[in-house]
Amino acid sequence: MKISSVIDFSRNNQDLFLSQLKDFIKIPSISSSPNNNQDVQNCAKFLYNDLINIGFTNVEIIETKKHPIVYGELFYSKRLPTILIYGHYDVQPVNPLKLWTSPPFEATIRDGRLYGRGTVDDKGQVHLHLKAIESWLKVHKKLPVNIKFIIEGEEEIGSENLEPFIKENKNKLDSDLIIISDTSMIKKGFPSITYGLRGISYFQLDVKGTSQDLHSGMYGGAVKNPINALVEILSKLRNSNGKILIPSFYDKVRKILPSERKSFSELPFDEVEFQKNIQAPKLFNEKEYSILESLWCRPSLDINGIWGGFTEEGSKTVIPSEAHAKVSLRLVPDQKPNEIETLFENYIKKISPNEINIHIERMHGGNPFISDITHPAFKAASLALEKGFGKKAVFIREGGSIPIVNNMCDVLNVNCLLIGFGLPGENAHAPDEWLDLDNYRLGIESAIHLYKGLSEVKF
Amino acid sequence: MKISSVIDFSRNNQDLFLSQLKDFIKIPSISSSPNNNQDVQNCAKFLYNDLINIGFTNVEIIETKKHPIVYGELFYSKRLPTILIYGHYDVQPVNPLKLWTSPPFEATIRDGRLYGRGTVDDKGQVHLHLKAIESWLKVHKKLPVNIKFIIEGEEEIGSENLEPFIKENKNKLDSDLIIISDTSMIKKGFPSITYGLRGISYFQLDVKGTSQDLHSGMYGGAVKNPINALVEILSKLRNSNGKILIPSFYDKVRKILPSERKSFSELPFDEVEFQKNIQAPKLFNEKEYSILESLWCRPSLDINGIWGGFTEEGSKTVIPSEAHAKVSLRLVPDQKPNEIETLFENYIKKISPNEINIHIERMHGGNPFISDITHPAFKAASLALEKGFGKKAVFIREGGSIPIVNNMCDVLNVNCLLIGFGLPGENAHAPDEWLDLDNYRLGIESAIHLYKGLSEVKF
Numbered sequence: 001m002k003i004s005s006v007i008d009f010s011r012n013n014q015d016l017f018l019s020q021l022k023d024f025i026k027i028p029s030i031s032s033s034p035n036n037n038q039d040v041q042n043c044a045k046f047l048y049n050d051l052i053n054i055g056f057t058n059v060e061i062i063e064t065k066k067h068p069i070v071y072g073e074l075f076y077s078k079r080l081p082t083i084l085i086y087g088h089y090d091v092q093p094v095n096p097l098k099l100w101t102s103p104p105f106e107a108t109i110r111d112g113r114l115y116g117r118g119t120v121d122d123k124g125q126v127h128l129h130l131k132a133i134e135s136w137l138k139v140h141k142k143l144p145v146n147i148k149f150i151i152e153g154e155e156e157i158g159s160e161n162l163e164p165f166i167k168e169n170k171n172k173l174d175s176d177l178i179i180i181s182d183t184s185m186i187k188k189g190f191p192s193i194t195y196g197l198r199g200i201s202y203f204q205l206d207v208k209g210t211s212q213d214l215h216s217g218m219y220g221g222a223v224k225n226p227i228n229a230l231v232e233i234l235s236k237l238r239n240s241n242g243k244i245l246i247p248s249f250y251d252k253v254r255k256i257l258p259s260e261r262k263s264f265s266e267l268p269f270d271e272v273e274f275q276k277n278i279q280a281p282k283l284f285n286e287k288e289y290s291i292l293e294s295l296w297c298r299p300s301l302d303i304n305g306i307w308g309g310f311t312e313e314g315s316k317t318v319i320p321s322e323a324h325a326k327v328s329l330r331l332v333p334d335q336k337p338n339e340i341e342t343l344f345e346n347y348i349k350k351i352s353p354n355e356i357n358i359h360i361e362r363m364h365g366g367n368p369f370i371s372d373i374t375h376p377a378f379k380a381a382s383l384a385l386e387k388g389f390g391k392k393a394v395f396i397r398e399g400g401s402i403p404i405v406n407n408m409c410d411v412l413n414v415n416c417l418l419i420g421f422g423l424p425g426e427n428a429h430a431p432d433e434w435l436d437l438d439n440y441r442l443g444i445e446s447a448i449h450l451y452k453g454l455s456e457v458k459f
Numbered sequence: 460m461k462i463s464s465v466i467d468f469s470r471n472n473q474d475l476f477l478s479q480l481k482d483f484i485k486i487p488s489i490s491s492s493p494n495n496n497q498d499v500q501n502c503a504k505f506l507y508n509d510l511i512n513i514g515f516t517n518v519e520i521i522e523t524k525k526h527p528i529v530y531g532e533l534f535y536s537k538r539l540p541t542i543l544i545y546g547h548y549d550v551q552p553v554n555p556l557k558l559w560t561s562p563p564f565e566a567t568i569r570d571g572r573l574y575g576r577g578t579v580d581d582k583g584q585v586h587l588h589l590k591a592i593e594s595w596l597k598v599h600k601k602l603p604v605n606i607k608f609i610i611e612g613e614e615e616i617g618s619e620n621l622e623p624f625i626k627e628n629k630n631k632l633d634s635d636l637i638i639i640s641d642t643s644m645i646k647k648g649f650p651s652i653t654y655g656l657r658g659i660s661y662f663q664l665d666v667k668g669t670s671q672d673l674h675s676g677m678y679g680g681a682v683k684n685p686i687n688a689l690v691e692i693l694s695k696l697r698n699s700n701g702k703i704l705i706p707s708f709y710d711k712v713r714k715i716l717p718s719e720r721k722s723f724s725e726l727p728f729d730e731v732e733f734q735k736n737i738q739a740p741k742l743f744n745e746k747e748y749s750i751l752e753s754l755w756c757r758p759s760l761d762i763n764g765i766w767g768g769f770t771e772e773g774s775k776t777v778i779p780s781e782a783h784a785k786v787s788l789r790l791v792p793d794q795k796p797n798e799i800e801t802l803f804e805n806y807i808k809k810i811s812p813n814e815i816n817i818h819i820e821r822m823h824g825g826n827p828f829i830s831d832i833t834h835p836a837f838k839a840a841s842l843a844l845e846k847g848f849g850k851k852a853v854f855i856r857e858g859g860s861i862p863i864v865n866n867m868c869d870v871l872n873v874n875c876l877l878i879g880f881g882l883p884g885e886n887a888h889a890p891d892e893w894l895d896l897d898n899y900r901l902g903i904e905s906a907i908h909l910y911k912g913l914s915e916v917k918f
Contacts, residue, residue, distance in 0.1 A: 198676060202774045211738035215888065217657060217859025220789050221701070221759030222733075222750050224743035227784075228697065228762050235694030238687065240812070242680070274681075279670035282814040284683035291681050300680030303687050304777050305768035310785060315661045315822045317787055317859075318763050325686075326769060328776055330679050353699070355741040363774045400676025400776075429674065 001140045003452055010135040010444045017131045017444070018114070018437070020050070022107035024089075024123050025116040031067055031090035031157045040153050043089050044068040047126075047151055054134045056149065064161035067153030074133070074147040081459050082146040083451070084175035086408065087126035087182065088155030091118035092429045099431035112437050119435035121428040125181035125421055126151055128440055132447030144455035148175055155182075158364070159404045166411050176459035177377050178408055179450070181443070183420025186396050187268045188436065191385035191446065193378060194418035196296060196397030197405060199331035199368035201340050202304075205230065205348065206359040207323045216317040224355035226323040227308045233358070234325060236351045237301055242286055244301050244329075246347045249340065254333045254370075256289075256297045264292045267394055277425060296397035300330045326363070330399065337365030366403035371415060380453035381417050388446025419450070460599045462911055469594040469903045476590045476903070477573075477896070479509070481566035483548075483582050484575040490526055490549035490616045499612050502548050503527040506585075506610055513593045515608065523620035526612030530631075533592070533606040540918050541605040542910070543634035545867065546585035546641065547614030550577035551888045558890035571896050578894035580887040584640035584880055585610055587899055591906030603914035607634055614641075617823070618863045625870050635918035636836050637867055638909070640902070642879025645855050646727045647895065650844035650905065652837060653877035655755060655856030656864060658790035658827035660799050661763075664689065664807065665818040666782045675776040683814030685782040686767045692817070693784060695810045696760055701745055703760050703788075705806045708799065713792045713829075715748075715756045723751045726853055736884060755856035759789045785822070789858065796824030825862035830874060839912035840876050847905025878909070 010017070029043035030036040044061050047070040051059045056072030067090060075082075094104040094117050102108040104117040114124065129149070136143045150173065152162045166173060185192040209226040216225075238244050271291050275283050285294035294300070308323030310316035331340060345360050352358045371378070373395055385393035402418075409416050421443040427433045469476070488502035489495040503520050506529040510518045515531030526549060534541075553563040553576050561567035563576035573583065588608070595602045609632065611621045625632060644651040668685040675684075697703050730750050734742050744753035753759075767782030769775035790799060804819050811817045830837070832854055844852035861877075868875050880902040886892045 200676070200776070202776070204774075209739065212889070214737060215859060216759075216761045216763060216787060217659070217789060217857070219737070219754070220761045220787075220858060221753040221757055222742055222744045223737065223739050224741070225761045227765050228693075228760075231690050231693040231762065231765075232699065234687075234690040240691065278673060278678070278682065280668065280682050280814065281816055282683070283681055284812070284814040285681045294680040295678070298680055300675075301687075302675045302679045302684045302776075302778055303690060303768065304675060304775060305770045305779075306686050306690075306782065307766045307770040309762065309764035311764045311766040311783070315663075315785060315787070316763060317659070317661070317761075319761055320764075323765065324770070326774060328675060328679075328774070330676060353743070355739065355743040357740055398676070399679060399681075400674060430671070 001144060003448065006135045006139045006448050007445055009139050010131065010448060014441060021114070021124060021127045021440070024127055025107040025118055026105050028105045029090050029118070029153065030093050031154050032093055040067045040090060044070050044153060047089055050130060051149065054130060055137045062165065064165065066161055069153065069162060069165060070151045072149050074143055076142055076146055080144065080146050081177065081454055081457060082148060082175040083454060084148045084150065084173055084178045085129050086178060086180050086404070087129070087151045088122045088153065089126060089151050090153040090156050091123070092121070092156050094431070096431065101432055109437070113434040114437055114440070115432060115434045117433055119433055120422045120426045121433065122155065122182045124435040124440055125443070128421065128443040129181060129447050132444045132451070135444070135448055136451065143451055145451050148173060155404065162404060163407055166408060170412060173412055175412065175414055177454065178412070178414055178416040180402070180405065180416060180418050181420055182402065183398055183418050184422030184424060184426065185420060185439070186394060188423055189389070189391060190268055191389040191391060191393045192396045192420065193381055193385070193393055194396055194398050194420060195371040195373045195378070196333070197369040198299070198399050198401055199335065199337055200328055200364070200366045200401040201331060201337045201344065202328040202363040202365065203326070203344065204361040204363055205233070205325045205327060206361070208321065208357045208359070210321050213321050214319040216319045219319055223319060224353055225319045226356055227320060229353050229356045230308065230323040230325055233348060233352055234303060234327070237327070242284060244299065246343050248343055249299070252334045252336070253299060256293055260297070261293065263395060264290065267292065267396065295399040297332055299332050299335060301327065303327050330401070331368045333368045333370045335368060337367060341365060366401045367406040369406050369409070375415055376457045377415060377417055377454060380457050381419060381450060384449035384453045385419065385446050387449045388442050460603060462907065465594045465598045465907050466904055468598050469590065469907060473900060480573070480583060480586045480899070483586055484566040484577055485564050487564045488549050488577070488612065489552050490613050491552055499526045499549060503529050503612060506548055509589060510608065513589060514596045521624065523624065525620055528612065528621060528624060529610045531608050533602055535601055535605055539603070539605050540636065540913055540916060541607060541634040542913060543607045543609065543632055543637045544588050545637060545639050545863070546588070546610045547581045547612065548585060548610050549612040549615050550582070551580070551615050553890070555890065560891055568896070572893040573896055573899070574891060574893045576892055578892055579881045579885045580892065581614065581641045583894040583899055584902070587880065587902040588640060588906050591903045591910070594903070594907055595910065602910055604910050607632060614863065621863065622866055625867055629871060632871055634871065634873055636913065637871070637873055637875040639864065639875060639877050640879055641861065642857055642877050643881030643883060643885065644879065644898070645853060647882055648848070648850060649727055650848040650850060650852045651855045651879065652840055652844070652852055653857050653879060654830040654832045654837070654854055655792070656828040657758070657858050657860055658794065658796055658825045659787055659860040660790060660796045660803065660824045661785070661787040661822040662803065663820040663822055664692070664784045664786060665820070667780065667816045667818070669780050671780050673778040675778045678778055682778060683812055684778045685815055686779060688812050688815045689767065689782040689784055692807060692811055693762060693786070696786070701743060703758065705802050707802055708758070711793045711795070712758060715752055719756070720752065722854060723749065726751065726855065754858040756791055758791050758794060760786065762786050789860070790827045792827045792829045794827060796826060800824060825860045826865040828865050834874055835916045836874060836876055836913060839916050840878060840909060843908035843912045844878065844905050846908045847901050
């Protein structure tokens with residue numbers, strides 16, 4: 001099966017593909033908003049129709065307790081590798097609306113970028129696989145691999161119904177490799193394979209003092225203020241150099257390999273530019289590590305939210321009865337969320353002043369992820385990207401967590417290839433989200449090469 | 460002028476006085492609520508009419524930029540002492556309404572208490588002076604002292620328009636002594652003279668990190684999180700024993716006199732009961748001091764509010780671009796708010812990490828207050844209370860601040876007597892505010908004695 005004619009087909013149909021992607025973007029499938037439930041349903045139906053039109057078989061809309069999962073497959077032979085492609089069609093909310101240059105669901109092209117909610121996260125990246133598959137089918141009537149394509153509608157709200165679905169459908173989803181395109185390239189022009197993700201443990205802390213709010217004049221100096229207590233507790237989680245002070249916290253942190261350090265240092269990443277982009281007065285990381293090493297291979301601790309007492313304009317002299325914080329830890333291999341959560345809880349209990357009561361809630365956790373990049377699928381992927389982009393692919397990691405990655409890999413007992421076509425600054429969860437149109441086009445071409453490349457891998 | 464007939468008159472008219480007080484309470488004069496502007500006006504008019512009916516002269520409603528001041532006087536002779544009585548007719552908001560046992564503006568009697576917003580703070584205490592004066596006038600056609608009575612409508616929102624009024628009307632308000640009844644007795648049955656108040660310095664801290672919110676996965680470990688930074692700063696304001704760490708902060712704190720320590724220790728104050736009332740898991744004060752000493756004679760620092768990042772239900776992995784806190788310090792003689800504010804600002808700047816920017820706003824400040832209790836007016840007041848309540852008066856201090864006290868004393872260059880008839884647990888700013896009806900009655904009688912007693916003092 002000649003690949004050049006498939007590539008040609010995809011090039012000749014760019015305008016059509018792009019107009020279809022725009023229609024996909026225009027459906028406001030915000031999974032967290034009950035007002036958009038019908039839009040989410042419509043979006044699933046849109047995908048269903050596209051899968052049918054492309055030529056998928058066994059296409060179905062699988063209803064869940066909330067938003068449906070869309071599924072389709074192309075099965076040719078047991079002797080061919082089976083690739084499970086995962087993506088999501090739901091999108092983040094759009095507030096604050098006034099910060100969007102063009103309306104989020106208009107799908108507007110400016111300066112070689114397609115702007116709109118979901119363009120890069122993840123509709124554009126789902127779409128480029130669909131169009132790569134369509135190109136293969138239109139030219140050769142078949143693909144060189146078997147494909148199972150699953151697209152969920154709840155990724156932005158925690159994939160709650162996908163997880164049980166995967167567990168209950170291990171046979172249906174049985175495959176040799178998972179491909180997910182929901183990450184980013186390190187820089188434009190540098191096709192990237194993400195082989196590591198950080199895990200997460202997320203907590204809420206609730207500090208309770210007296211039975212009701214008190215006047216700070218009448219009681220200040222005689223009771224423990226829950227906000228003061230919370231601040232005292234939180235300040236003991238990290239020292240001023242950023243080191244996390246929870247005993248045994250670092251015990252299972254995997255050392256960065258010298259080869260990784262070298263490879264990271266050669267990546268097109270500029271710390272000055274990184275700082276400039278976010279307008280940080282100064283960067284702040286563990287000084288023994290580079291910024292990339294800190295983000296990718298070192299755990300971190302952030303207070304994601306804090307509240308208590310009087311927070312309106314003006315002044316009120318109150319000692320509140322309660323104070324709250326949300327705290328999350330990013331974990332790296334080989335830290336285990338449940339072990340870290342126990343260490344965290346024990347430490348918090350130990351350092352909490354006894355004039356207040358504290359309640360610790362485990363909100364959610366996710367394992368860190370790391371792939372064995374010596375697996376031949378990674379070599380094949382690397383070559384496919386090189387053919388697509390005309391430039392050698394780089395191996396990167398990411399600081400964020402994609403809990404479903406671990407979940408799928410663990411339940412289905414299969415490796416996962418994260419090939420993302422986003423770019424830094426793409427505003428995935430912010431106003432003015434965009435997808436680079438070169439990446440969309442080259443993403444399709446890379447995917448065309450990738451299916452071919454994987455057909456030659458021994459799994 | 461025989462005093463017993465005045466006392467008799469007040470006793471015989473208790474029911475009438477109380478029904479008038481109820482009418483006063485029923486006017487919802489919430490100064491902070493624009494929806495109640497007309498009620499505030501009506502309340503001023505109510506007082507105006509009462510002053511006229513009682514027999515005051517030069518009665519006027521003085522309009523200000525916001526709520527009016529009500530004024531009236533009784534002038535007999537330059538040779539008599541002139542007493543300036545201050546009070547306020549505005550009240551706190553009533554939310555949460557559902558926590559009130561009876562509606563806040565119904566003025567309901569239960570178990571010897573009058574329940575309603577403003578009963579103790581401060582309408583009831585203004586009213587008892589008016590009825591004491593009325594009793595004198597009804598029986599003797601005159602009082603043994605000259606009276607100037609000023610009642611403002613903005614005490615609960617900072618007395619913003621009273622302050623310039625006092626400055627511009629020094630002659631009009633010229634007097635030998637100010638009496639304010641807006642405080643509480645230490646315990647039922649223990650008439651109390653408050654001779655000290657704490658001052659205050661109130662700040663808002665705004666910490667700014669990056670230009671926009673960041674994803675804690677993508678950036679955690681490489682930037683200073685403004686909440687983490689704020690927590691770090693706030694944790695350095697006090698040590699775990701509660702000592703304030705601002706350099707030179709304690710330099711001007713006046714030592715507690717051995718006589719005060721002794722006097723405080725003899726007061727009917729029970730630390731166990733105090734703790735039980737507020738259901739504190741444990742009290743927390745400087746261990747070298749008793750609870751009363753901590754509350755009355757020692758400065759304190761409280762975080763009154765804190766907010767930043769994600770504070771809704773659920774979890775969001777955000778590193779916010781900003782975090783905020785409101786912090787107040789209670790000051791004691793001879794600390795000066797402006798000096799303390801400079802020390803505070805310098806210290807905060809010194810301890811702030813340089814990866815964030817911090818803005819410190821001075822919200823408001825008020826001097827601490829202490830009276831010279833050897834002044835003969837205090838002896839007279841003490842005897843008047845003893846006659847009224849049949850029990851020796853005690854000298855107490857208060858942890859709160861009444862900024863207008865200092866302001867009036869300073870501008871008018873005159874001493875101030877704080878004689879309050881509230882009681883602990885009166886819910887002054889909370890639902891189910893109440894006034895003890897014995898205190899209302901004995902308050903009137905004490906005031907009747909007080910005017911007489913003051914007439915014999917050499918100012």
